[in-house]
Amino acid sequence: MIEELLQIKNDAISLILSTQTTEQLEEIRIQFLGRSGKLNIAMKQLPKLTPEERARFGKTANEIKNILEEAIINQKSKLKNQNKNKEKLSIDFTTPSIPPKIGHLHPITQAITDTVEVFKMLGYQAADGPEIETDYYNFEALNIPKDHPSRDTQMTFYLDDKEVQTNTPGEIILRTQMSGMQARVMEKMEPPVRVIVPGKVYRYEQVDASHGFEFWQLEGFLVDKHVRLTDLFGTLDYVLKALLGKNIELKFATTNFPFVEPGVDTYIKCTVCGGIGCSFCKNSGWSEIMPAGMIHPNVLRNVGFDPKVYNGFAFCIGFSRLVTLKYQMSDLRLLSNPDLRIINQF
Amino acid sequence: MLVPLSWLKEYVNVTLDPRTLGDRLTEVGLSCEKIIKTSDDVILELEITPNRPDWLSIMGVAREVAAIENKKINYPKLKTNLKPKGDILPLKIHPNYKITPRISGIIINNVKVGLSPKWLVEKLEQLGQRSINNIVDITNFVMWELGNPIHSFDYHRIEGSEMWVKQSAGGEEFESVDNIKYKLPKGAIVYEDKNKIFDLVGIKGGANSGTYDDTKAVFIVVEVDDPVLIRKASQKLALRSDASAIFERNVNRGGTIDALRRVTDLILELAGGNIASNLIDLKEEEFNPWKLDLSLERLEFVLGIKISEKDVINILDKLSLNPKKLKGNIIQCLIPTYRNDLKIEEDLIEEVARIYGYNNFPKTLPTGQIPTDEIPHYKDYLLYDKAKNILTGAGFSEIYTYSLVSKKDLEENDIEIVDLIKVTNPVSLEFEYLRPSLLINLKKAYKLNISNFKEVNLFELGKIYHGKTLETAKEPYYLSGITNSLNFARVKGVIERLISELGLADAKYDISLSGKTIIFDMNFSDAIKNRNTKKIFKPISKYPPITEDLSLELNENVKVGEVIEVIKKQSNLVSDVSLLDIYGNTKTFHIIYLDENKNLTNEEVGEIREKIIKVLKDKFNARIK
Incomplete structure (x- = not known):
């Protein structure tokens, strides 16, 4: 059993x-x-x-x-x-993917968004202003009188007002720098001031790999009761490292712009060759990236701030330069070329 | 500005290697662009900022090197006392101090014009200058050495020994020493004798007054010209010279006599002759050094670091600014006349900071209050980014195009040239007008891409420009796009979603067909003026909806939107109506019935359906399929 x-x-x-x-x-x-x-x-x-x-x-x-x-x-x-x-x-993992149909943001938009975000951390707000600008805001309020030699570096587009000749010829121009917004914003407010202004600027220049007649900049300025040159150095250092990575190397140099004193220029060690020298940095190993300085007392006076009480600094970032440096693009013109073979890379 | 190291070393003991020297010069503001090694020398190529006329001279650069290296300057020894010997050659000058505040000069007779010695030829060659003759070479050499432009005139070519300083009336003919003919603009500074203009002052000498092989007596002039007049004339003539570059930066007004003595020493040595006039020095005012105070407290306040009094004084001393300690922590400098750029205390602060070395400063962040009120001209970048992200999410890629377009572009887009803004001096006719629409470049970009991509969806969020006058010109942001792969309904869907996401209460937009593409266009600045971002949550209905599809044969002229509106109006229990399908003239609508308070019965839905069908028959002559 x-x-x-x-x-x-x-x-x-x-x-x-x-x-x-x-x-x-x-x-x-x-x-x-x-x-x-x-x-x-x-x-x-x-x-x-x-x-x-x-x-x-x-x-x-x-x-x-x-x-x-x-x-x-x-x-x-x-x-x-x-x-x-x-x-x-039963799944063949080597099958090529089908990407979702999501478009690409232009690299300049991405650079502006990143930059606005970095400055937001430091308490700055963003402003916007006219590209069709007066000679006063673009130059004179910035301590650059007519026939000042520094105007040579900012060859200007003049606008035609033939039909109604109400203004002095040459008084209205396409802005050559974002700095004009210093006066426009500050004359309407009181310190403390922490402002950035991204925007498009125009210069009468023959176009080549590193020059365009339309390009993008950001102007920033800070005014308060006690602003130090070391604050400017610290801000430049913080911002550029936040934008381009902690490992970048910076150096500062003296320069002259009529609307700052002392004047500062900021160089970054070439991201392409690492400082040895290449065609990208014109063999210098360094690229100029962020001119700046302590705001000239005349500029403060022009917007109604007492330079005995207030001081501050201003700086400028060339977005076109920042983007080309960041992505190792050899030619500035690539940024205004709407070819998707370029844009799809970003 | 080219600076041969060997030449620099004649005035200052340079110990730094060229690379380090270049880096240090860049740091103090003399941007070193290139270091050129020649067989027996090193040449630094420096970029000179507009505030420093003195840096357009080897001595000016030497003074910076002296400050960097903490060394003394060896100035060339000046011998002549500029006293005449022998016969005096008369010259009557009619100055005009408004345009030429200072004319210093001397006449040297019995000179032998000839070849320059080898050292002089080589010095000029290193700067890329060609040798002309000993006299002209000496004037050029001293200009490069000391920074005051100098001109040598043939004394006997100044007719009647009398000359006037004037401004050109405009239209006069002028032939320069290098035999180029110019038509003078109005307002240029010129020297005239009784018959002719013989010098375009501060820019170029005249062919009719230069120093040639047969010249026996020379009139050497070192002048001070109005920088604006020099700049204007040289711009209008598109004629730049080494002299005009110095004058327009505001030349060393106190340096004319030293330059004149240096030139005279060299001429007497290399070309012989004797001084045949008293020193001419026509001026209305004295050009003396000026006092400028620097408070050590202010220095520390602005820099954020303390530099010892001793170090501050040493830096200022090495820069030849003659510092002197006064009471109350004030350091008073006596500013040499070649430093026109030093006018206010901040200028001295920069002097100390740059020689101390910007890269030796610590880094801090501003400590003040963070402003919280919305600033004037505020731009909400988040909003712009959000709009852009919705479009990329829908498959559109962003482009940035030029704001300047051509007349041809406008014509091709049937845009009339009315209220457009035109550039007076365009770089080319391709870029003459500020764009009145983003669609111009979007269409071009579409054409560019269609050869490489089957599906092209592009957008741009940028400014357009228009205005009857410049004062009233407007530059609103537009949001526009082009697509060949989304149909009308989808493009409309994207825009509607964007409008609801951003809460654009009054957004107006266009969608239209353009060839094989659909384009959209929205005044973004207007659209975001009035925003309604308030959202109120609506609870999900507890009762199930009843859905049904209704197929209708409709005449072509019947608008779908109107049909949907009519269906919705028949009962408030119709919660949503959408278009499901189009087949020929037959359109199928998807209807959702919902009662939020109870379960709907088939009878209730049936009644509404009857009502809908009746009204659609009556109103649109719809045939139920």
């Missing part, structure tokens, strides 16, 4: 192990462990046995039932895993 039970067990185990699907496994379970399964049928012989045999038989049958149940559970999880693997294998 016991032999019969063992036979059932062996048959069941071999069948369980050979199943390929959970459905097959369920069939086997019903066949052996179901209400009218083989084990139960065998148990029906129980009353025919002697009490001693009965006890042994019952115990064995229970053991076998437990063994088979365990075998079925094991087989079930094995099959599940197999199926999982099968599903995975």
Whole structure:
């Protein structure tokens, strides 16, 4: 009798192990462990046995039932895993992706957004102003009188007002620098001042790889009761590292703009050649990136601030230069070229 | 400005290697653009800022090097006392101090014009100058050495020994020493004798008065000219000279006599002759050094660091600014006349800071209060970015194009040249007008890209420009785009989503067809003027909606929007109607019925449906499919 039970067990185990699907496994379970399964049928012989045999038989049958149940559970999880693997294998991971149809932002937008964000951290707000500007705001309010030699570096586009000659010719121009916004903003407010102004400027220049007649700049200025040259150095350092990475190397030099005193120029070690010298940095190893300085007392006076009480600094970032430096673009003109083969890279 | 190291070393003991020297010069403001190594010398190429006429001379650069290296300057020894010997040659000068505040000069007779010695030829060659003759070379040499332009006239070519300083009337002919003919603009400074203009003062000498091989007596002039007049004339003539570059930066008004003595010494040595006039020095005022005070407290206040009194004085001394300690922590400088750029205390602060070395300063951040009120001219960049991000999310890429367009561009876009703004001096006719629409460049950009991409979706958020007059000119931001892969409904969907995201209550926009593309155009500045960003949450309905589709055959002239409006009006239980499909004249509408307060019954929906169908039949002659 016991032999019969063992036979059932062996048959069941071999069948369980050979199943390929959970459905097959369920069939086997019903066949052996179901209400009218083989084990139960065998148990029906129980009353025919002697009490001693009965006890042994019952115990064995229970053991076998437990063994088979365990075998079925094991087989079930094995099959599940197999199926999982099968599903995975059915994906060819080398299939090329299909990108979502999301467009690209122009690199100058990205640079402006990043920069506005960095300055926001320092408490600056962004302003916007006219590109069609007067000679007063663009030059004279900035301590640059007519026929000042420094105007040479900012060759100007004049605008035509032939139909209504109400203004002095040459009085209205396309702004050559964002600095004109210093006076426009400050004459309408009181210190403390922390302002940045991104925008497009125009210069009458023949176009080449590093010069355009339209390009993008950011002017920034800060006025308060006690502003130090070291604050300017710290701000330039913080901002450029936030924009271009902690590892950049900077150096400062003296320069002259009529609207700052002392004047500061900021150079960054060439990101392309690392300072050895290449065509990108005109072999100097350094690129001029952020002219700045302490605001000239005359400029403060022009906007109605008392230079004995207030002082401050101003700076300028050339976005076109910043972007070309950041992405190692050899030609400024790439930035006004609407070719998607360029824009899709950003 | 080219500066040969060997020449520099004649005045100051240079110990730094050329590379370090170049870096230090850049740091103090004499931007070193290039270091050129020649067979036996090193030449520094320096860029000179507009505030420093003195740096357009080797001596000026030497003074900076002396300050950097903490060394003394060796000035050339001046011998002549400018006293005449022998016969006096008369010359009557009629000055005009308004335009030429100072004329210093001397006449030297019996000179031998000839070749220059080798050292002089070589010195000028190093600066890229060609040798003319000994006299002219000496004047050029001394200009480069000391920074005052000097001219040598043939005394005998000044007719009647009488000359006038005048401004040109305009239109006069003038032939320069290098035999180029010019028509003079109005207002240029000229020297005239009784018959002719013989010098374009401060810019170029005349062919009729120069120093030639047959010249026997020379009139050497070192003058001071009005910088603005020199600049204007040289701009109008498009004629720049080494002299005009110095004059327009405001020449050393106190340096004329030293320059004259130096030239005279060299002429007497190299060309012989004798001084044949008393010193001429015509001026209305004295050109003396001026006092300028620097407060040590103010210095520390502005710089943010303390530099010891001793170091401050040493820096100022090495810059030849003659510092003197006064009471109350004031250092008084006596500013040499070649430093026109030093006028206010801040200028002295820069002098100390730059020689101390900008790169030796610590870095701090401003400590003051952060302004919290909205600033004048505030621009909300977040809003602009949001608009741009919605468009890129919808598949549009952003372009930046030139604001300046051509007349041809305008014609091709059927834009009349009315109220447009034109540049008087365009770089080329391609860039003459400020664009009155972003679509001009978007269409061009589309054409550019279509050869490389099947789907082209572009937008630009930039300014357009228009105005009857310049004073009333407007430059609003526009948001415009072009696409060949989104249909009308999708473009409209993008714009509507943008409007709702930004809460643009009064946005107006155009969508139109242009060839195979759809273009859109929105006055963004106007659209963002009135924003409604308030959003109120509406709870999700507890009861399920009932949806059904209704297919209608409609005449072509029936507008879908009107049909939807009419369906919606039939009951407030119609919660939404959309267009599901178009097939020929058959349009299928998707209707959602919803009662927020209870479950809708089929009977209720049936009643509304009957009403809808009846009104659509009556109003649009719609046929139910």
